[in-house]
Amino acid sequence: MTVRIPLVNAYPGEPCRVVQIQGGYGLIRRLYALGIREGKVIRKLTTQFMRGPVVIDVGGAQVAIGFGMASKIIVEVNR
Amino acid sequence: MRILLMGSPNVGKSVIFTRLTGVNVITSNYPGTTVEYTKGTMRYRGEPVEVVDAPGTYSLDPTSRAEEVAVAMVENADLIINVVDATNLERSLNLTLDLIRTGKPLIIALNLWDEAKHKGIKIDVKQLEEILDVPCVPTCAVTGEGIKELVSRLDEARPSEFTYQDKWETIGQIVSQVQQVTHRHHTIWERLADASVRPFTGIPIALIVLYLSFRLIRLIGESLISFVFDPLFERLWAPLMLKLSALLGGSGLLHGILIGELIDGKIEFMESMGLLTTGLYVPFAAVLPYIFAFYLVLSLLEDSGYLPRLAVLMDTFMHRLGLHGLGIIPMLLGLGCNVPGSLSTRILETRRERFIAATIMAIAVPCMAQIAMIVGLVGKYGAKGLGTVFGTLFIIWVGLGALLNRILKGESPEIFVDIPPYRVPYMKAVAKKVWMRVKWFLKEAVPFVLLGVFIVNVLYTLGIIQLMGRLAAPIVTGLFGLPKETVGALLIGFLRKDVAVGMLVPLGLTLRQLIIASVILAIYFPCVATFTTLARELGLKDMLKSVAIMITLTIIVGTLLNLILPR
Numbered sequence: 232m233t234v235r236i237p238l239v240n241a242y243p244g245e246p247c248r249v250v251q252i253q254g255g256y257g258l259i260r261r262l263y264a265l266g267i268r269e270g271k272v273i274r275k276l277t278t279q280f281m282r283g284p285v286v287i288d289v290g291g292a293q294v295a296i297g298f299g300m301a302s303k304i305i306v307e308v309n310r
Numbered sequence: 311m312r313i314l315l316m317g318s319p320n321v322g323k324s325v326i327f328t329r330l331t332g333v334n335v336i337t338s339n340y341p342g343t344t345v346e347y348t349k350g351t352m353r354y355r356g357e358p359v360e361v362v363d364a365p366g367t368y369s370l371d372p373t374s375r376a377e378e379v380a381v382a383m384v385e386n387a388d389l390i391i392n393v394v395d396a397t398n399l400e401r402s403l404n405l406t407l408d409l410i411r412t413g414k415p416l417i418i419a420l421n422l423w424d425e426a427k428h429k430g431i432k433i434d435v436k437q438l439e440e441i442l443d444v445p446c447v448p449t450c451a452v453t454g455e456g457i458k459e460l461v462s463r464l465d466e467a468r469p470s471e472f473t474y475q476d477k478w479e480t481i482g483q484i485v486s487q488v489q490q491v492t493h494r495h496h497t498i499w500e501r502l503a504d505a506s507v508r509p510f511t512g513i514p515i516a517l518i519v520l521y522l523s524f525r526l527i528r529l530i531g532e533s534l535i536s537f538v539f540d541p542l543f544e545r546l547w548a549p550l551m552l553k554l555s556a557l558l559g560g561s562g563l564l565h566g567i568l569i570g571e572l573i574d575g576k577i578e579f580m581e582s583m584g585l586l587t588t589g590l591y592v593p594f595a596a597v598l599p600y601i602f603a604f605y606l607v608l609s610l611l612e613d614s615g616y617l618p619r620l621a622v623l624m625d626t627f628m629h630r631l632g633l634h635g636l637g638i639i640p641m642l643l644g645l646g647c648n649v650p651g652s653l654s655t656r657i658l659e660t661r662r663e664r665f666i667a668a669t670i671m672a673i674a675v676p677c678m679a680q681i682a683m684i685v686g687l688v689g690k691y692g693a694k695g696l697g698t699v700f701g702t703l704f705i706i707w708v709g710l711g712a713l714l715n716r717i718l719k720g721e722s723p724e725i726f727v728d729i730p731p732y733r734v735p736y737m738k739a740v741a742k743k744v745w746m747r748v749k750w751f752l753k754e755a756v757p758f759v760l761l762g763v764f765i766v767n768v769l770y771t772l773g774i775i776q777l778m779g780r781l782a783a784p785i786v787t788g789l790f791g792l793p794k795e796t797v798g799a800l801l802i803g804f805l806r807k808d809v810a811v812g813m814l815v816p817l818g819l820t821l822r823q824l825i826i827a828s829v830i831l832a833i834y835f836p837c838v839a840t841f842t843t844l845a846r847e848l849g850l851k852d853m854l855k856s857v858a859i860m861i862t863l864t865i866i867v868g869t870l871l872n873l874i875l876p877r
Contacts, residue, residue, distance in 0.1 A: 297724020
C-alpha cells in the first residue's frame with residue numbers, strides 16, 4: 232500500500248517518489264535545479280538534532296535542505 | 311576571442327580552468343556587481359585567447375546574484391565549454407539544454423568520468439554527441455585525462471541544431487538512452503561521506519578535522535618561522551641593518567624611520583619599529599608563514615568537499631546566531647583575513663543575515679595576521695594566555711550573534727546546499743589558489759604594514775600619540791587598566807592589527823594587561839581594509855550600526871575583563 236507523507240517523516244534510506252512540492256515558485260525552481268521534482272524517486276539519508284537540515288539523495292548526488300523545505304516535499308512511500 | 315567555462319557548482323570546472331590556462335590568472339569583480347570570477351589565457355590556433363571561469367550555475371534561469379553573472383557572461387562568449395558532471399548527467403543536462411538554446415558554439419566536457427566509472431555509471435558518448443549535436447569529450451580534470459582531446463576538438467564546437475519542447479521530459483529521454491547504471495558497493499569514501507553528515511558520527515569527525523587543521527596550521531606556521539624566516543632575519547638581515555645603522559650614525563630622524571630604536575645595541579625585530587626592521591619582519595617573518603599555512607589548510611578543506619558537511623552539522627547551532635549553516639563559511643574565511651570574510655557574506659540570502667554575519671565576524675573573528683601576532687605575544691603563557699583571549703572572543707561571538715538574533719526583526723532562511731562527494735584535492739589547483747591568496751596578502755597588506763610603521767614613527771615624533779594617550783587615559787587606564795601608551799596601538803590598529811599587536815611588545819605589559827589589550831584590539835574596530843569592504847557590502851547605515859555595537863561592546867568587555875581577571 233502506498234501512503235503520502237512529507238519527506239521529513241520518511242524512514243532514512245527508504246525510496247520516496249515525489250508527488251507534490253507545496254511551495255512557491257522560488258522553492259520549486261531551486262528544487263528543480265537540483266533534480267528534485269514530481270515523479271522523481273529520492274531518499275532521505277539523515278536528519279540532524281532539533282529539526283536541523285535534511286540530507287537527501289537525488290540520483291546519487293546529495294543535497295542538504297532545511298527542515299521546513301523538506302516538510303513541503305510530499306512523497307509517496309510503500310508501507 | 312573569449313572562451314567561457316560554464317557548469318554547475320562542484321563539477322571540477324575550476325580544475326579544467328587550471329588545466330587550460332597558464333599562470334597569468336586574474337580574479338576580478340564582474341562590472342557593477344560584487345561577484346568574483348577568474349580569467350586566464352590559453353593558446354588556441356597559435357594565438358593567446360581569453361578563458362573565463364564563470365560562477366557555477368544549475369541553469370540559465372538564475373536563482374542568485376552569482377548565477378545572474380554567469381548568465382550575463384554568455385552574451386559575450388565566442389565559444390562555450392559546458393562542463394558536465396558525468397556522475398549526475400540528469401542534473402547537468404538542465405544547463406546544457408539551456409545553453410543549446412543560446413545558439414552559441416558549444417562543446418561538452420563530460421568531467422568526473424573516472425568517478426562515474428567507479429559509481430557504475432556508463433555513458434554512451436557517441437550517442438550523446440549525436441543527440442545533442444555538439445562534440446562531447448570525457449575528461450578527468452584531476453588526472454588531466456581527456457584535456458588534450460578537449461583542446462584539440464575546440465575547433466569542432468558549433469551551435470547545436472537540437473530542439474526540444476518539454477525540458478524535463480527531454481532530459482529523462484536522453485538519460486535513459488545514453489546512460490546505464492550498474493549497482494556498485496559503497497566505497498570507503500562514500501561510507502565516510504555518510505558518516506560525516508550523521509550527527510552521532512559527524513560531530514566527533516568535525517571536532518577531529520578542526521583540531522587537526524589548527525594543529526597543522528600551527529605546525530607549518532611555527533616551523534616556517536623558526537627554521538626559515540627567523541634565521542634569515544637574525545643571521546643575514548640583522549648584521550646588514552647594524553651596518554646601515556652605524557652608517558646613519560646610530561640615531562637621528564632617518565635612522566629612527568628606517569632602523570628604529572636599537573635595544574641594548576641590537577636590533578629587536580618586534581620592537582625596533584623601523585621600516586626596514588619591524589616593517590619587514592612583521593609581514594614576512596611573523597605573519598606570512600601563518601597566512602600560507604592557513605590558506606593551504608583552508609584550500610584543502612574546500613577542495614576535498616568537507617565544508618558543506620560542516621555547514622550541515624553547524625546549521626542548528628548557527629540558527630541560534632540568526633544564520634544558517636553556511637554562515638560558518640564567512641567565519642572560516644575571516645580567520646584568514648576579514649576582507650574575504652566580509653565579501654563571502656554574500657552567500658547568505660537576506661540583508662539581516664549578512665548584517666549579523668559581517669558584524670560578529672568583524673568583531674569577534676581575528677584575522678590570521680592578528681592571531682599570529684597574538685600567539686607570538688601571549689603564546690608563552692600557554693592556555694592561560696591564549697585560552698583566555700580566544701575564549702573571550704568566542705563568548706563574544708556567540709553572545710553577540712544570539713543577541714542580534716533576538717533584537718533584529720525577521721527570521722533566518724533555511725540552508726540549501728549541494729553536498730559533493732569527497733574528492734582528493736588536485737594539488738596544482740590548491741597550489742594556484744594558495745599562491746593567489748598569498749600574493750593578495752603581499753600586494754595589499756605589506757604596503758599597509760610599512761605605512762603603519764611609518765605613521766607610528768611620525769606620530770611619536772610629533773608627540774600626537776602621547777597627547778592622545780593623555781586624552782584617552784580615563785577609558786584606557788581607568789576602565790581597562792592599561793598604560794596610556796596602549797592608545798598608540800589602538801590608533802595604529804585602524805591601519806593594521808598585526809602592527810598594533812606588535813606595538814604592545816615594548817610596553818612590558820603584565821599577562822592580564824596583554825590579554826585585555828589583545829581582546830580590545832580585536833574587537834574595538836576593524837582595520838581600514840575591512841572597514842571599507844564592510845561599508846561597501848552593508849551600506850553606510852548598517853555600517854554605522856555595526857560600529858556603534860563595536861564601540862559599546864569594547865567598553866563593556868574591556869571593563870569586565872579588567873574587573874574579572876586576577877591581578
